Each structure stands twice: as C-alpha cells, then as structure tokens.
Amino acid sequence: MDIQLKRGLLDVCVLAAIKSEDSYGYKIIKDMKPYIELSESTLYTILKRLEMAKMLTVRTAEHGGRLRKYYHITEAGLQRIEEFKEEWKEILAIYQFVTKEDGEHG
C-alpha cells in the first residue's frame, strides 16, 4: 500500500481497531496488519495524536505483571468514523474520475 494513501486511513483505522472493545498498542498493530501495516513508532505517534484530539482516552492496567495502556474510543472518535463515511462518498467520486475511460469509446 502506497504510504501517501495510508496517511488518511491510519487514524480512522486505529479508531476502528478500538471501536468494539478497548485495546492496546501491540494488539492494535496485529489487528490492523491484514489491512494496513504500521510500525510501533507510527502507532504510538497516532495514539498520542488521537488522545490530544480527545478521540480516545487512556487507562493503564496491569496484565501478566506488566503494565499495559488500554485505549478507549470517545464520542468524538466515533464521530470521526462517521465523518469518514461521509468522506467516503468523495473518495468514490475521485475513484470514478481516475478510472473513467474517455479515450476508448464509452
């Protein structure tokens, strides 16, 4: 996947990964892997950005003697996903613009 194309999708993808239940860094990367691969440094940058934007909240909890940070989506985060669904219509229009055949005979 083209890196530029990823940029607009990463934030919503991370939000989607914690939408149904709270999750943590390592698991988010694994869950997203089939769709988008991202490095740890990238993910934690994104998580911090989303936290600052109040699209998620963080809670530290112990798991197996080790501390984990669990991320929980907020209303604003859910709202961001809804916005993406709206943006999707524009993306579809762009896709059609890019793929339309005008030189052939259609």
Add this chain to the structure above:
Amino acid sequence: MDIQLKRGLLDVCVLAAIKSEDSYGYKIIKDMKPYIELSESTLYTILKRLEMAKMLTVRTAEHGGRLRKYYHITEAGLQRIEEFKEEWKEILAIYQFVTKEDGEHG
C-alpha cells in the same frame, strides 16, 4: 476533504486529468476542482514530482501570445493509474474494516 486523505489521491488525480489529452496547470486545477481542490503551489510541486518520476513529459507551447506548459502522460503514468486500481481493493477492505459493526448484532 481531509488533507491526509488527499495525499494519496492527488498524484493519481493529476495523472487522470491529463490522461485523455495533454493539459496545463490552470486547466488541471479547474478539471480537478469538482473532485479535489488544490492550490497552484501544490499542483506545480506534484507536476515536478511526476516529471522526475517520468510519469509525464512536459512541452512548452505558445497560446495567445503566452507560454504554456503542456503535460503529457507516459506509459509509467498510465501504469501508476493501473496500480491505483489494484490498491483500490485494499482501500475497500480498509473501508469495510472501519465501517463494520461488531457491537450491534452482525
């Protein structure tokens, strides 16, 4: 349209704008406007980048006593559009990942 989301689409959009016939800066911006708005500085940056990547060639021609730069798509440029069509499948998968409802009952 979210600026991050634009990033991956701008290049292919510009290529699509010159696909059917050679075009020039100002016209490209107008043709793309219904789909994606971009500033002149952005467009010329992209055109230069695409030229360096040999996805288009440039030809200077006079028009109404003024010089215009006409951009012509190359095989590599057409190839880039084809690649985008392949990437589109991944984007669709991401869209489904983001929009799937797991908390409801599906």
Add this chain to the structure above:
DNA sequence: TGTAATACATCATATCACGAAGTATAGGCG
C-alpha cells in the same frame, strides 16, 4: 546466559500540501 516476544517511548529524518509572495501577459473598464 541468550534469544525472542511483548510493550511502550523518543529522536532525527524525509516527504509533502499549502499559504504567501513574486513574475509576467492579456483583456476589460473608466
């Protein structure tokens, strides 16, 4: 003791969209 997996964090770097500003021509209006 050593290796790998888990888990999070910081820093430097490269890419890139964009506003601001500049250069230059053509045409309309008074």
Add this chain to the structure above:
DNA sequence: CGCCTATACTTCGTGATATGATGTATTACA
C-alpha cells in the same frame, strides 16, 4: 493611461507526519 481581474508559472518557508533507529523493561523458553 491606470486599475483590476484572469491566466500561468515559480520559489520559499512552515507545519504535519510516517518511519527507522534506538532505548527501556518484563516474560517465556531453552
């Protein structure tokens, strides 16, 4: 002529951001 707008291309500085490299620390396994 002077002024404005549209056309047409260019350069510069800035801010956003994905990522590799690197570091810290624990658990599990051989």
